[in-house]
Each structure stands twice: as structure tokens, then as C-alpha cells.
Amino acid sequence: MVAWAVLALALFGFYLSWRATRLHRLHHRVDVARAGLEGALARRRSAVLALAGAGCVPRAGARALEEAVAAAGEAGERRLDLAESRLSRVLRDVVEEAGPGGAASAPPVRAEVEAAAKGVHIARTFYNDAVSDTRRARRSRIVRVFRLAGTAPLPDYFEIDDRPPRTAPPAARPDTL
Template sequence: MVVSILLVLVLLGFYLSWRATRLDRLHHRVETARAALDAALLRRAAAVLDLAAHPGLDPGLARELTAAANGARRAGEEERELAESRLSQALRAALDRPDRGPDPHRLDEVTVAARGVYLARVFHNDAVSDTRRARRSRLVRFLRLAGTAALPDYFEMDDRPPRR
């Protein structure tokens, strides 16, 4: 009788330890995905600034792209999603016009960077979704297996890339 109770307690301990470790790995996955998203956003802003510096681009359009890219790079955490959405909109407005003047190589760089942002955001939001789903469990909440880690947030922005 005592042996079976001890066996159940040991198995329960292993299970709870596994759940806590899984939550920790999910939180690390969110942090890694967020770092990749930040890097993709910076790459896109750099590609847009490179495009805006092209001499064949309309000066007004170049100023608009530069302002949007710098705004996205300098935005704080609270306004980052909105600033990145504005950059996406400015980029589409600039590149979806038939009279665009930059060379195709720079356009390819911007398009690749924009697709990278889309993919990084999808991976980040998937990681957040998995972590939130794991933390909704009654057992996790009751035993506080997530520790003091903050509940991760989704990154929502307009990331539709420009047409090519």
C-alpha cells in the first residue's frame, strides 16, 4: 500500500516536472521567435532605407519611405505594431505603382525582407498560441507551473507584402 502511494507520488512528480519544463521551453521558443521577428523587421527597414536612397526614385516617395522606415525603427514597444503597419502601407503604396523607378535588385531585396517579416510574424504568433494554450490548463494555473513568466502577446500588424 505504501509502495503504491509512493509510486503514484513519484509519477505525479515526474509528470509535473515534465509540464513545467515544457512550459519553460515554450516560453524560450516565444523569446527566440520574437528575436527573429525583431531582426526581420530591422532587415526590412534597412532594405526600405536602401531603396529610398536610390537616385531613380521619386524624391517625395523617397522621403515618405524614409520617414516610415525610421518611424518603425524608432518606435517603442507600445506603438511598434502600428509603426510597422504604416511602413507596410507606405511600401505597398510606393511599389504597387506602375511608375516605380528603382532597379529590380533593390526591389527584390525589399520583397524578400517583407516576406521574411511575414514568416517571422507567423512563427512568433504560432509560438505565442502554443504557449497560451499550454498555460490555460487548470493544473498549470492551480499549481502555478508557469512561474512568474508573463503571458506572451501576439504581434499583430499589416504585413501584406507589396505586389511584384
């Protein structure tokens, strides 16, 4: 009878160890996804600065873009979401105000801004998925009772307005038959 109790206790200990390891991996996944998100945000800021310097947007728009990029670059952890959302809004306003002619005068720069904006959306999706999985695992009663998460802070979602600016559709190519 004692052997069964020891075996059950050992199996329960292995189970707790497995859960703690899983939580550690989930927290690591959140950290890696956050680093990817910060890299995507930095790439978008760089692309927006290139757009502002390319001369394909009005001077006032370029100045507004540069100010929004500077604010996003200097924003702390608590205000990063607000600064990046503001950058998205300013970018949309400036590109849509410039119209297809202004943005079309620098297609490589415009393509880089579009790719960077899509990258931010994808990175934010991956990060929020990792946060969701981690939070779901931490809600488990066994994790809370045995404090398997340790002192790791509960990760927060990163919600920003990352809708890219509308650009003109590519020119239609004539059909060649």
C-alpha cells in the same frame, strides 16, 4: 499501501516537472521567435531605406519611406506593431505609385525589399505559432492550479499589416522551340 501512495506522488511530481519544463521550452521558443521577428523587421527597414536611397521612387515617396522607417526604428514595444503596419502601408503606396518603371529601374533593391517583406511575414507566422502553443499550454488547469508558468508573462500575438507591395509581373520570355 504506503509504497503505492509514495510511487503515485513521485509519478505525479515527475509529471509536474515535465509540464514545467515543457512550458519553459515553449517560452524559450517564443523568445527565439521574437528575436527572429525583430531581425526580419530590421532587415526590412534596411531594405526600405536602400529603396528610398536608390532613386527609383519619387522624392516625396522616399522621404515618406525614410520617416516611416525612422518611426518604426524608434517605436517602443507597445507601438511597434502600429509603426510597422504604417511602414507597410507607406511602402505599398510608394512602390505602387512609382509603377513598374520606377521599381524596375533597381531590380536588386526591389528584390531585396520583396525578400525582406516575405521574411517578415514568415517570421511573424512562426512567432504567432509559438505564442499560440504557449498560450494553449498555459490554459491547462493543472498549469494554473500549480502555477507552473511561474512569473513568466503571457506572450501576446504580433499582428501587423505585412502585405507586400504589388509589383509588376516579370516580363514574359519568348518561347524558344
